[in-house]
Amino acid sequence: MSVVCFLTxxxxxxxFVGTCHGVIARIAPEVRVIDITHGIAPQAVLQGxxxxxxTVPYTPAGVHLAVVDPDVxxxxxxxxxxxxxxxxxxxxxxGLLMLAADELGVAAxxxxxxxxxxxxxxxxxFHARDIFAPAAAHxxxxxxxxxxxxxxxxxxxxxxxxxxxxxxxxxxxATVLDVDRxxxxxxxxxxxxxxxxxxxxxxxxxxxxTLDRYYAxxxxxxxxxxxxxxxxxxxxxxxxTLAISxxxxxxxxxxxxxxxxRIATT
Amino acid sequence: MSVVCFLTxxxxxxxFVGTCHGVIARIAPEVRVIDITHGIAPQAVLQGxxxxxxTVPYTPAGVHLAVVDPDVxxxxxxxxxxxxxxxxxxxxxxGLLMLAADELGVAAxxxxxxxxxxxxxxxxxFHARDIFAPAAAHxxxxxxxxxxxxxxxxxxxxxxxxxxxxxxxxxxxATVLDVDRxxxxxxxxxxxxxxxxxxxxxxxxxxxxTLDRYYAxxxxxxxxxxxxxxxxxxxxxxxxTLAISxxxxxxxxxxxxxxxxRIATT
Amino acid sequence: MSVVCFLTxxxxxxxFVGTCHGVIARIAPEVRVIDITHGIAPQAVLQGxxxxxxTVPYTPAGVHLAVVDPDVxxxxxxxxxxxxxxxxxxxxxxGLLMLAADELGVAAxxxxxxxxxxxxxxxxxFHARDIFAPAAAHxxxxxxxxxxxxxxxxxxxxxxxxxxxxxxxxxxxATVLDVDRxxxxxxxxxxxxxxxxxxxxxxxxxxxxTLDRYYAxxxxxxxxxxxxxxxxxxxxxxxxTLAISxxxxxxxxxxxxxxxxRIATT
Numbered sequence: 085m086s087v088v089c090f091l092t093x094x095x096x097x098x099x100f101v102g103t104c105h106g107v108i109a110r111i112a113p114e115v116r117v118i119d120i121t122h123g124i125a126p127q128a129v130l131q132g133x134x135x136x137x138x139t140v141p142y143t144p145a146g147v148h149l150a151v152v153d154p155d156v157x158x159x160x161x162x163x164x165x166x167x168x169x170x171x172x173x174x175x176x177x178x179g180l181l182m183l184a185a186d187e188l189g190v191a192a193x194x195x196x197x198x199x200x201x202x203x204x205x206x207x208x209x210f211h212a213r214d215i216f217a218p219a220a221a222h223x224x225x226x227x228x229x230x231x232x233x234x235x236x237x238x239x240x241x242x243x244x245x246x247x248x249x250x251x252x253x254x255x256x257x258a259t260v261l262d263v264d265r266x267x268x269x270x271x272x273x274x275x276x277x278x279x280x281x282x283x284x285x286x287x288x289x290x291x292x293x294t295l296d297r298y299y300a301x302x303x304x305x306x307x308x309x310x311x312x313x314x315x316x317x318x319x320x321x322x323x324x325t326l327a328i329s330x331x332x333x334x335x336x337x338x339x340x341x342x343x344x345x346r347i348a349t350t
Numbered sequence: 351m352s353v354v355c356f357l358t359x360x361x362x363x364x365x366f367v368g369t370c371h372g373v374i375a376r377i378a379p380e381v382r383v384i385d386i387t388h389g390i391a392p393q394a395v396l397q398g399x400x401x402x403x404x405t406v407p408y409t410p411a412g413v414h415l416a417v418v419d420p421d422v423x424x425x426x427x428x429x430x431x432x433x434x435x436x437x438x439x440x441x442x443x444x445g446l447l448m449l450a451a452d453e454l455g456v457a458a459x460x461x462x463x464x465x466x467x468x469x470x471x472x473x474x475x476f477h478a479r480d481i482f483a484p485a486a487a488h489x490x491x492x493x494x495x496x497x498x499x500x501x502x503x504x505x506x507x508x509x510x511x512x513x514x515x516x517x518x519x520x521x522x523x524a525t526v527l528d529v530d531r532x533x534x535x536x537x538x539x540x541x542x543x544x545x546x547x548x549x550x551x552x553x554x555x556x557x558x559x560t561l562d563r564y565y566a567x568x569x570x571x572x573x574x575x576x577x578x579x580x581x582x583x584x585x586x587x588x589x590x591t592l593a594i595s596x597x598x599x600x601x602x603x604x605x606x607x608x609x610x611x612r613i614a615t616t
Numbered sequence: 617m618s619v620v621c622f623l624t625x626x627x628x629x630x631x632f633v634g635t636c637h638g639v640i641a642r643i644a645p646e647v648r649v650i651d652i653t654h655g656i657a658p659q660a661v662l663q664g665x666x667x668x669x670x671t672v673p674y675t676p677a678g679v680h681l682a683v684v685d686p687d688v689x690x691x692x693x694x695x696x697x698x699x700x701x702x703x704x705x706x707x708x709x710x711g712l713l714m715l716a717a718d719e720l721g722v723a724a725x726x727x728x729x730x731x732x733x734x735x736x737x738x739x740x741x742f743h744a745r746d747i748f749a750p751a752a753a754h755x756x757x758x759x760x761x762x763x764x765x766x767x768x769x770x771x772x773x774x775x776x777x778x779x780x781x782x783x784x785x786x787x788x789x790a791t792v793l794d795v796d797r798x799x800x801x802x803x804x805x806x807x808x809x810x811x812x813x814x815x816x817x818x819x820x821x822x823x824x825x826t827l828d829r830y831y832a833x834x835x836x837x838x839x840x841x842x843x844x845x846x847x848x849x850x851x852x853x854x855x856x857t858l859a860i861s862x863x864x865x866x867x868x869x870x871x872x873x874x875x876x877x878r879i880a881t882t
Contacts, residue, residue, distance in 0.1 A: 118372060156837065208852075332392075384637045405631050571689025586740075
């Protein structure tokens with residue numbers, strides 16, 4: 085177990101990520117760190133949990149260090165969670181880890197209390213550096229999970245709820261989950277919900293978003309529509325997503341995560 | 351051949367880059383990935399091709415994975431191109447790879463069709479993850495290029511055209527190719543074109559840019575002019591570039607890639 | 617000595633950082649590079665020096681390559697500085713390296729003049745690629761520091777001055793040193809200065825910042841205040857910092873590094 089996959093909301097403008105890399109390299113020089121992303125919106129636990137869940141299948145088995153931690157310094161626990169396939173998820177007990185871990189099945193969970201596996205001085209505000217990165221490094225270097233602290237009942241771990249899209253007779257009311265660099269707008273609408281409304285690839289649908297109305301084509305990929313046209317497609321993680329072929333749908337519509345997206349037949 | 355140099359327009363806010371790192375590490379754990387940049391402007395194939403060409407001489411021989419791919423999911427081919435010196439360029443057949451590959455000489459080209467060297471499920475919109483990164487990983491791990499798919503006639507590979515600056519009797523009409531973080535504005539003007547106009551280091555030149563007129567000094571480096579003054583110099587990749595000593599020329603002038611830049615004698 | 621820790625103001629939008637990674641990998645393939653950050657504000661030498669000093673204790677011993685270099689191409693020297701504990705700092709002689717190096721004690725300093733340890737063609741404007749990264753790679757690969765050029769008297773190395781906060785009878789006048797991604801505003805006020813005014817954890821203080829007045833609670837961590845309230849706490853590097861629990865203090869106050877921050881008893 086010699087890989088740590090690392091995901092945070094720290095950005096790369098500051099030294100937070102680099103400092104954690106340094107801490108890991110001091111403890112476990114032979115361990116490789118793969119940065120999944122540090123671009124989770126600040127303190128957006130749900131977004132972080134979704135990205136972690138979506139990307140785990142594409143990463144090597146090992147330790148998954150994830151930190152989006154609005155309650156750092158408060159009462160939330162620091163935990164390590166082992167999944168049935170032997171991966172270990174390290175981070176705050178606020179739901180961030182659990183969409184991924186529950187999907188794989190939780191085999192064990194421990195609280196990170198053992199001082200030997202923390203830095204000597206633990207700050208009030210940078211537990212990624214002082215608690216989480218050291219734990220991940222020690223785990224990747226071979227320390228067994230039960231050495232890091234007492235076992236926790238997995239049932240007591242905090243979960244986040246993923247909002248569900250609601251389907252009516254002629255429309256689906258979905259929530260925007262994510263907006264990416266290309267302006268693609270991912271929602272929680274499900275393919276089956278569109279199919280139940282009779283919406284097939286090639287059909288024209290009506291979109292309601294941030295007080296405005298648009299028309300889009302249900303497509304499979306960007307090339308299915310002329311440049312500049314809105315399309316509704318299933319993205320590479322299976323999310324129903326609004327995009328503009330060779331354009332930026334988020335900029336056009338002014339949408340943000342959490343906004344309502346309504347999709348209706350025409 | 352154990353290094354993959356990686357260049358895209360994906361940015362680092364999303365998980366696209368990290369997911370590709372994960373895919374490569376799963377296939378070829380011993381291969382090292384060097385991120386050249388992921389800051390190419392979205393879908394800017396020409397800019398990506400120029401940066402790839404400029405940086406290749408500074409990178410280890412190995413596999414060059416480059417993805418700027420506005421036509422993903424359409425008819426453009428996925429290719430691997432081997433240069434005369436043994437490097438292999440992997441990416442979409444839209445010209446992105448070819449400024450670099452043609453400079454080195456193309457020895458062979460293959461289409462990436464072999465399913466064994468793709469992920470099991472290929473999405474319509476994320477071929478970097480599903481086709482290109484797996485191909486790069488297998489190549490770096492030692493799979494021969496001709497195992498990845500049928501040979502292609504190199505003549506049929508798509509090329510991009512780099513716009514050329516035009517020189518008149520008293521001025522050069524150039525195109526802005528790139529604006530960097532420091533606000534330095536690189537153009538396609540050539541040193542020989544300036545010299546033909548009799549413009550030498552230390553001379554004052556007139557600049558026309560985005561409807562405005564400026565004066566700059568032909569210089570060798572930032573230190574040749576007092577802070578705040580515009581200079582015109584040959585940048586570290588050989589491009590004639592407009593800058594402000596200890597300032598930001600792009601912010602002053604409001605310029606974007608593609609804009610015209612006219613340089614005239616005074 | 618097989619790690620290079622790398623810090624610049626280059627950002628990641630351009631290829632500057634990736635090209636330096638390439639140069640290092642060509643010279644010393646077995647050396648690992650850890651990116652501390654490349655988000656130092658352009659040409660902000662003091663900020664870079666502070667981040668370097670703060671992060672060194674969390675990084676492996678090795679070579680520290682740091683480049684914030686507004687006078688590139690001018691007369692400033694290129695140097696390598698060895699600290700008493702055996703680390704080597706490589707970069708421009710403009711003070712960037714010296715907060716860190718002086719804290720550890722300077723054992724030796726050399727100017728980087730030896731052509732064998734530079735690239736063959738040295739540009740006027742990209743010494744990170746042509747001089748500093750090659751030197752760091754050779755040092756990390758085992759070249760002794762005195763092979764890189766003549767010894768320099770450490771006394772002649774340029775230092776930056778960290779502004780000091782001034783304490784009056786009822787207030788501290790401090791300077792903003794840094795604003796991070798979460799909008800936390802770090803200052804040079806010292807904990808002892810607050811204590812001398814009788815300000816204890818839990819107390820309410822008055823803040824004067826950018827012409828406005830605010831009230832904050834002296835706290836230990838974000839969780840000590842309800843969401844939305846301003847707190848004043850000692851950050852994880854020991855700096856007295858203004859923040860909003862689960863919010864963005866910099867956005868609220870419009871502050872920038874260099875601004876005055878006054879903290880007064882109420």
